[in-house]
Amino acid sequence: MPLDSSAPAGSSGHVAGDLLESPITVASSNTNYDILELFTATPELGNIPVVNDGHPIGIINRNTFMSTLARPFHREIFGRKSCTAFMNPSPLIVDYHTPLTELSYLVLDIGEKGLSDGFLITSEGRYLGIGQGVSLMQALADQQAAKHRQMMESIHYASVIQQSFLQSSRRDMAGALSDYFMFWDPRDIVGGDYYYFVKRNDGFFVAVIDCTGHGVPGAFMTLIMASALKQVLTTHDLQEPAELLAAINRQVKESLGQLARDDLGGEDVRNEDMHSDDGMDCAFCWYHAPSRTLSYAGAKTPIFLLEENGDGIITIDGNRKGVGYVSTALDYRWDTHRVQLQPGTRLYICTDGIIDQIGGAKRICYGKKRFKESLLTHRHLPMAEQQHKLIQAFRQWQGENARRDDVSLFGVHIA
Structure with missing residues (x-):
């Protein structure tokens, strides 16, 4: 019944x-x-x-x-x-x-x-x-699908927000450079890579940044780093990249509470008391056009130079300390490298999403050697065409292997 x-x-x-x-x-x-x-x-x-x-x-x-x-x-x-x-x-x-x-x-x-x-x-x-x-x-299953759709809609909107932070850099880049490319490709719609470009009457400043993580956590870190960089630029000169890195390091460590024992005057702070250990690897460059001088400071991120009639790639390595991490001292100082650029020199900066990508028949890292060989192979092409060829070679190497990280690649031909 x-x-x-x-x-x-x-x-x-x-x-x-x-x-x-x-x-x-x-x-x-x-x-x-x-x-x-x-x-x-x-x-x-x-x-x-x-x-x-x-x-x-x-x-x-x-x-x-x-x-x-x-x-x-x-x-x-x-x-x-x-x-x-x-x-x-x-x-x-x-x-x-x-x-x-x-x-x-x-x-x-x-x-x-x-x-x-x-x-x-x-x-x-x-x-x-x-x-x-x-x-x-x-x-x-329906509930999970609905949550997934909601999450993806949020992430796609977060991508719009993250890309809006790059708009001023894109505008300045287009206004200051005639032969260049800036390739930015997050692994998971949003990511931990970020770039910053400022045009000045006497040159330009460019920063390529790789924050901790990728996806949503990485995107949060890019917002923190973008905010720190903006604040530091109110009191520091663009022409001194190493000073900028030191100032950002102090600000990030203090704001995130990522202070090691030495930073606190010997007070014992155990790892489990730390809320986070996050930061960024990066390359900061100031190019002074009248003197054709490039000032560079880097945190685990090198720059690559290719002279017009040079036989090979010149690699300039940065310091082996990241910015903002617990292991980086509060008063750590990065080195400044100053290079006189010859007419026709090409400058390249990439995050480790390219260098560390697994691929090939033996499933090993792409590596700096293959990256530099690719630069030499396509050196005579206009920069926009170079980007296409460089990324094509990178993706062929990756093959069916999963992407490991976000990928950012900057290149400019300095006439």
Whole structure:
């Protein structure tokens, strides 16, 4: 006899009650012949709840019932007996408002029967209906898909925000340079790579930055670094890249609380007390056009120079300390390298997303050697065409291997 299965007041989404079904119910007074008749007349009926006086006492599963009754003499012996003989007397019983996530753990705890028999849904102990295991799996899949869509929509919008921070640099780059490229490709829509460019009457400043991590955590770090750089530029000169790195290092370490024992005058600060250990690798360059002088300071990020008639790539390495990390002293000083550039020199800066990418037949890193060989191969092309060739070679090396990191690559031909 079917019972009233209306939802209780105040029900909300993503709960057991969302899966409520109202199949035929029976009482313990019904016989196994009654159950056989119901299953025979209703092929789509998988489970029958057993309910006495509005309270659930068990579930009869079609497959279990039919296979048991088919045994020799079982129909004759058990046919007129109570249907409780073949029911599951300990079904999973849940309240209407049980969250689906909690319900999924309860179903998994009881194993296969939780999926095959389903679960009985009640309100204040009174039977409302039944939920099927397959319906729960579908609801969880739909819920996960909805969360994924929401997350991806948020990340795509975050990408718009992150790219908006690059707009002024793009404008200045286009206004100051005639033959150049800036390739920026996050691994996960948003990322931890960032670049900054400022045009001045007597030259330009360019920074290529690789923050800790990639994806959303990396993107958060780029915002922190962009803010730190902007603030530091209010009191420091663009023409001294090493001073900028030192100032950003102090600001990041202090704002994120990433101070080591030496920074605190010998006070013992254990690693577990640290909230984070994040920072950036980067190359900061100031080019003074009248004197054709390039001033460079780098944190684990080298620059590459290719002279017009040179035989090879000149590599200038930065310091081996990152900016802002716990292991970098609060008063650490980076070195400044000053280079007189010949007319026609090409300057390249890349993050380690290119250098460290696994690929090739032996699945090894792309490496600086292959990167420099690629620069030499395409040296006579205009910079925009060079970008295409360089990235094409990089992706051919990567092949079917997963991208390891964000990729940024800057190149400029200084006439």
